Amino acid sequence: MKKVYIETMGCQMNKSDTERMLGILEHFGYTATEDEKSADLLIINTCSIRQLSEDKAFSKIGLWGKRKRKGADIKIGFCGCVAKQKGAEIFKRAPYVDFVMAPDEIAQLPEILGCGSAPDTAPKRSKSVNAWIPIMNGCNNFCTYCIVPYTRGRERSREPEVILKEAREAIAQGFKEITLLGQNVDSFIGGENYKLPRLLRDLNAIEGKFRIRFVTSYPTDITDELIAAAAELDKVCEYFHIPMQSGSTEILKAMNRRYTREEYVQICAKVRTAIPDVTITSDFIAGFPGETEEQFLETLSVMDELELDYCNTAAYSPREKTVAAAWTDKFLSKEVKNERLARLNEHTRKNCLKSNKKFVGRTLEILAEGFEEGVLTGRTRNNKIVHIPCERDLTGEFLDVKITGATTWYLRGALQA
Numbered sequence: 001m002k003k004v005y006i007e008t009m010g011c012q013m014n015k016s017d018t019e020r021m022l023g024i025l026e027h028f029g030y031t032a033t034e035d036e037k038s039a040d041l042l043i044i045n046t047c048s049i050r051q052l053s054e055d056k057a058f059s060k061i062g063l064w065g066k067r068k069r070k071g072a073d074i075k076i077g078f079c080g081c082v083a084k085q086k087g088a089e090i091f092k093r094a095p096y097v098d099f100v101m102a103p104d105e106i107a108q109l110p111e112i113l114g115c116g117s118a119p120d121t122a123p124k125r126s127k128s129v130n131a132w133i134p135i136m137n138g139c140n141n142f143c144t145y146c147i148v149p150y151t152r153g154r155e156r157s158r159e160p161e162v163i164l165k166e167a168r169e170a171i172a173q174g175f176k177e178i179t180l181l182g183q184n185v186d187s188f189i190g191g192e193n194y195k196l197p198r199l200l201r202d203l204n205a206i207e208g209k210f211r212i213r214f215v216t217s218y219p220t221d222i223t224d225e226l227i228a229a230a231a232e233l234d235k236v237c238e239y240f241h242i243p244m245q246s247g248s249t250e251i252l253k254a255m256n257r258r259y260t261r262e263e264y265v266q267i268c269a270k271v272r273t274a275i276p277d278v279t280i281t282s283d284f285i286a287g288f289p290g291e292t293e294e295q296f297l298e299t300l301s302v303m304d305e306l307e308l309d310y311c312n313t314a315a316y317s318p319r320e321k322t323v324a325a326a327w328t329d330k331f332l333s334k335e336v337k338n339e340r341l342a343r344l345n346e347h348t349r350k351n352c353l354k355s356n357k358k359f360v361g362r363t364l365e366i367l368a369e370g371f372e373e374g375v376l377t378g379r380t381r382n383n384k385i386v387h388i389p390c391e392r393d394l395t396g397e398f399l400d401v402k403i404t405g406a407t408t409w410y411l412r413g414a415l416q417a
């Protein structure tokens, strides 16, 4: 039997794409392996958000190329966003690569490998409690720093029936949580008057005990109707990931984000008012071209004002083809970017701890996700990680846990009888 090893970089959408590739490959007789040395087919599923990630991908396939040159009988595939962005250029840089495949070409994988035509296969999901289900792909927003509209193309939503079928199958297979994925998940359009709130309602109506999440939300696509659905539907978790990117309206404008600081603050206020205990997480960029110290301080102040529960942070990294990459005269030095990034992280840590401490003494429902050395790890509905001393592996179960302590990154808890 042939074996395939896939190394996945980047976001959940890539993880979901990997599951789709594995589903197809399994149909053609491949089994997935975690041991790259034993694989006949090696695939790297790349991310182009940052230069570092792209460099890592080339360094990884460089090692595979060395093995091939020494006579190993392996096939090497280069997939994902860097594949879309660079295309055939990749063969020049890495001539040992057998095929380059963009994310929107995954269905053609069998033809690419010369083993047949694309079957209608289910994704091969990893053995976790959570099933990722993409509902839309691509982006129409063209933020000036972002490569995604060039790598993932324009927005395309999947058919509601297909999504609902996949969700029903995942629940029947025992998955306890469904996460709907999309670059701008809240601009999903499944037909006339069929937007994300209606999809959530239809998913919520599927029988069984499970949770529903959705990521990532574009701030101004969060409608009152969506907030109301999230507040009302019992299976939809109290969790919103809403990237803000900067707390300065001027920088937001330069980023081509379609909202002001005040509008973002107002959206978060609406979400917090409608949904008690909601966790709101965000993304921020440190050192966007031309960002002044004052403008950067506006980012720190909005993080504190909104008490954002967690923030992904990154120093600005110019990406080829994007508008901001041409503003070289406005680029900030590496030192300034890293120093600002450190301050963003410090504020993230402070707000994270503050947010976690609020739950000490409360009893929360967790979904157990893993067990190691006498510690069960689970997640609350509002996406807080909880570690619980436990004698048995209860992965996959919903449990009531009394929160006994809080650290910056997780809560501690005790099982309730």
Ligand code: SF4
Residues within 6 Å of the ligand: 139, 140, 141, 142, 143, 146, 147, 148, 149, 183, 184, 218
């Ligand atoms: S909304 Fe902006 S940051 Fe998000 S994927 Fe689209 S272009 Fe990139």
